[in-house]
Amino acid sequence: MSKAINIIQSSVVPLNTENVDTDQIIPARFLKATTRDGFGENLFRDWRYESDGQPKKDFVLNDPTYHGKILVAAKNFGCGSSREHAAWAIKDYGFDVVVSSFFADIFKGNALNNFLLPVTVSDAFLQKIFDAVNKDSSAQIIVNLQAQTITIEATGEQESFDINNYKKTCMLNGYDDIDYLLSINKDIEAFELKHDH
Amino acid sequence: MSKSLFEKIWEKHIVKTIDGGPSVLYIDKHLIHEVTSPQAFAGLNKRGIKVFRPKQIVATADHNVPTIDQDLPIKEELSRLQVDALIKNCAEYGIELYGLGHPFQGIVHVIGPELGITQPGMTIVCGDSHTSTHGAFGNIAFGIGTSEVEMVMATQCLLQSKPKLMRINVDGTLNKGVVSKDIILYIISLISASGATGYAVEFAGSAIRSLSMEARMTICNMSIEMGARCGMIAPDETTFNYMKGRLFAPKENEWNEKVSYWKTLFSDDDAIFDKEININAADIEPMITYGTNPGMGIGISKHIPALNEITEKEKPYFEKSLHYMDLQPGANIIGKKVDYVFIGSCTNSRIEDLRMVASFVKGKKKADNVQVWVVPGSKQVEKQAIEEGINKIFEEAGFNLRQPGCSACLGMNEDKIPAGKYCISTSNRNFEGRQGPNARTMLASPLTAAAAAITGEVSDVRELL
Numbered sequence: 001m002s003k004a005i006n007i008i009q010s011s012v013v014p015l016n017t018e019n020v021d022t023d024q025i026i027p028a029r030f031l032k033a034t035t036r037d038g039f040g041e042n043l044f045r046d047w048r049y050e051s052d053g054q055p056k057k058d059f060v061l062n063d064p065t066y067h068g069k070i071l072v073a074a075k076n077f078g079c080g081s082s083r084e085h086a087a088w089a090i091k092d093y094g095f096d097v098v099v100s101s102f103f104a105d106i107f108k109g110n111a112l113n114n115f116l117l118p119v120t121v122s123d124a125f126l127q128k129i130f131d132a133v134n135k136d137s138s139a140q141i142i143v144n145l146q147a148q149t150i151t152i153e154a155t156g157e158q159e160s161f162d163i164n165n166y167k168k169t170c171m172l173n174g175y176d177d178i179d180y181l182l183s184i185n186k187d188i189e190a191f192e193l194k195h196d197h
Numbered sequence: 198m199s200k201s202l203f204e205k206i207w208e209k210h211i212v213k214t215i216d217g218g219p220s221v222l223y224i225d226k227h228l229i230h231e232v233t234s235p236q237a238f239a240g241l242n243k244r245g246i247k248v249f250r251p252k253q254i255v256a257t258a259d260h261n262v263p264t265i266d267q268d269l270p271i272k273e274e275l276s277r278l279q280v281d282a283l284i285k286n287c288a289e290y291g292i293e294l295y296g297l298g299h300p301f302q303g304i305v306h307v308i309g310p311e312l313g314i315t316q317p318g319m320t321i322v323c324g325d326s327h328t329s330t331h332g333a334f335g336n337i338a339f340g341i342g343t344s345e346v347e348m349v350m351a352t353q354c355l356l357q358s359k360p361k362l363m364r365i366n367v368d369g370t371l372n373k374g375v376v377s378k379d380i381i382l383y384i385i386s387l388i389s390a391s392g393a394t395g396y397a398v399e400f401a402g403s404a405i406r407s408l409s410m411e412a413r414m415t416i417c418n419m420s421i422e423m424g425a426r427c428g429m430i431a432p433d434e435t436t437f438n439y440m441k442g443r444l445f446a447p448k449e450n451e452w453n454e455k456v457s458y459w460k461t462l463f464s465d466d467d468a469i470f471d472k473e474i475n476i477n478a479a480d481i482e483p484m485i486t487y488g489t490n491p492g493m494g495i496g497i498s499k500h501i502p503a504l505n506e507i508t509e510k511e512k513p514y515f516e517k518s519l520h521y522m523d524l525q526p527g528a529n530i531i532g533k534k535v536d537y538v539f540i541g542s543c544t545n546s547r548i549e550d551l552r553m554v555a556s557f558v559k560g561k562k563k564a565d566n567v568q569v570w571v572v573p574g575s576k577q578v579e580k581q582a583i584e585e586g587i588n589k590i591f592e593e594a595g596f597n598l599r600q601p602g603c604s605a606c607l608g609m610n611e612d613k614i615p616a617g618k619y620c621i622s623t624s625n626r627n628f629e630g631r632q633g634p635n636a637r638t639m640l641a642s643p644l645t646a647a648a649a650a651i652t653g654e655v656s657d658v659r660e661l662l
């Protein structure tokens with residue numbers, strides 16, 4: 001499986017809620033697995049399903065109008081617990097990009113480590129995306145990692161987003177941090193000799 | 198050049214910096230538990246590599262464990278499998294495990310400090326966001342995801358970008374009935390649940406200096422609830438007195454050497470912070486949350502914000518949150534009936550918390566309409582509570598003293614708050630469903646929780662002291 005990400009063009013799933021915490025993304029009772037697979041099934045479990053397992057009609061993931069590889073959410077997405085299961089669940093469900101005007105730190109790191117691209121846009125641009133999707137549920141958004149741009153296809157409106165250069169290279173090439181860290185093993189051992197801990 | 202506490206520690210741990218990118222940060226101590234480690238071990242296994250420095254890792258089982266009958270096999274199958282996987286992985290990779298049945302077992306952020314594993318000047322990580330707790334000793338401690346757990350296991354390093362720096366000064370004297378939990382709930386209500394995202398936060402000021410280590414840990418514990426990368430407090434005599442003689446604390450000559458180094462760990466007078474906030478301790482009253490994130494807190498005598506006090510932009514979230522809590526905008530919070538009281542979690546389950554509760558409830562009885570669970574943070578806390586007769590006080594009050602673990606803080610084991618019920622909880626998160634599907638959580642201090650246990654409703658503890 002190639003993990004690399006560059007250009008993603010897709011319709012979006014709009015989740016216009018602030019402060020989506022990782023307990024909502026994947027509730028703790030679903031963290032009992034010892035593998036990384038299958039968490040997509042329980043993504044947004046308690047917003048998505050009634051306690052008897054019936055899908056909740058008014059939740060956006062259950063609305064057939066919306067689908068795509070890009071999840072668009074309001075401010076402070078991914079706050080709370082450090083559970084990487086949140087990033088696994090979103091990726092496993094089929095998203096490659098999450099767009100928000102503000103991400104919690106740990107979530108952002110976890111997303112990047114799983115080739116799920118977090119794109120931070122301005123409040124104004126976020127509103128434009130929600131407006132575009134309101135107008136046309138299949139509105140296309142184009143995320144170009146190489147160029148660091150996000151574009152609303154219908155209007156051509158565009159914004160640039162920030163990403164650390166190192167992380168960008170990793171995402172474009174499918175490299176893990178761990179590959180890099182293993183490659184500098186000699187430096188780490190040399191550091192340990194003079195480090196008192 | 199003058200430096201902040203954070204910078205002094207950070208710079209000592211940089212192996213190298215990637216051009217235009219993050220730094221390679223060396224990690225001194227790595228704490229692991231059953232929930233966020235199995236996939237990391239599986240990753241190592243897949244790569245065919247060993248744990249690089251197993252002696253720098255300590256493991257415990259806390260998130261998933263039952264809080265009754267811990268001597269029996271875990272009933273719930275998936276929980277048992279996860280705990281068993283930890284036992285197997287620790288044995289295979291040579292990692293010290295304080296699992297169920299071990300006298301040191303407990304919540305990972307309670308046992309690190311009480312065993313003297315947590316020390317000033319260190320870098321400490323754990324696959325758990327409340328790792329910020331350890332920063333109370335003057336170190337850089339932060340939560341990481343499972344991929345990062347794997348990186349630290351494989352290389353004892355992480356790639357990190359230096360966060361921005363914030364200092365929060367709390368000066369003055371605390372009012373009667375106000376404790377450290379109220380300070381941190383007050384701060385979060387002031388700057389919001391995302392107000393410190395991207396920052397390392399140092400807590401300073403005379404009110405912070407006057408706190409015990411346990412109380413300082415409560416504050417640093419919840420710095421993640423305002424989004425902070427880590428929270429920290431400069432070490433001082435209080436820190437050294439707490440640490441001295443603890444099992445893994447340095448001994449004799451080494452102790453003296455370490456203490457003289459630790460004494461250099463403070464922010465220099467002209468250290469530069471990207472943001473600084475000043476708080477007057479006297480402005481703080483006992484706090485309680487009414488909503489579904491830890492920033493939605495109010496002084497206990499205040500009313501829940503009315504709709505006209507909320508900006509248009511915040512309204513949808515505010516209304517959704519109050520709908521979940523089934524509370525009315527503008528309503529008073531005092532007098533609200535409570536069904537459960539949970540005293541526990543890595544925020545407030547240390548011996549000092551239990552003592553605080555015991556001295557308040559001594560000779561009193563809980564209200565009939567509430568169930569009260571007290572879950573000590575560790576076996577050692579439990580043992581001490583029994584030695585001090587705190588268990589008797591709880592028993593007479595009708596409180597249920599259970600065995601150590603995370604318990605109803607996140608409801609991964611059987612300790613869940615039933616749907617629709619109100620729980621006053623000394624834990625750190627009031628997110629929807631955190632304590633069980635559709636459970637309604639109100640966060641408060643151990644004192645305010647104890648007051649509710651006695652009266653059966655949200656009460657102002659100051660009137661009961």
Ligand code: SF4
Nearest residue numbers: 327542543603606607
């Ligand atoms: S007590 Fe709660 S917050 Fe603390 S480590 Fe356990 S689950 Fe996390």
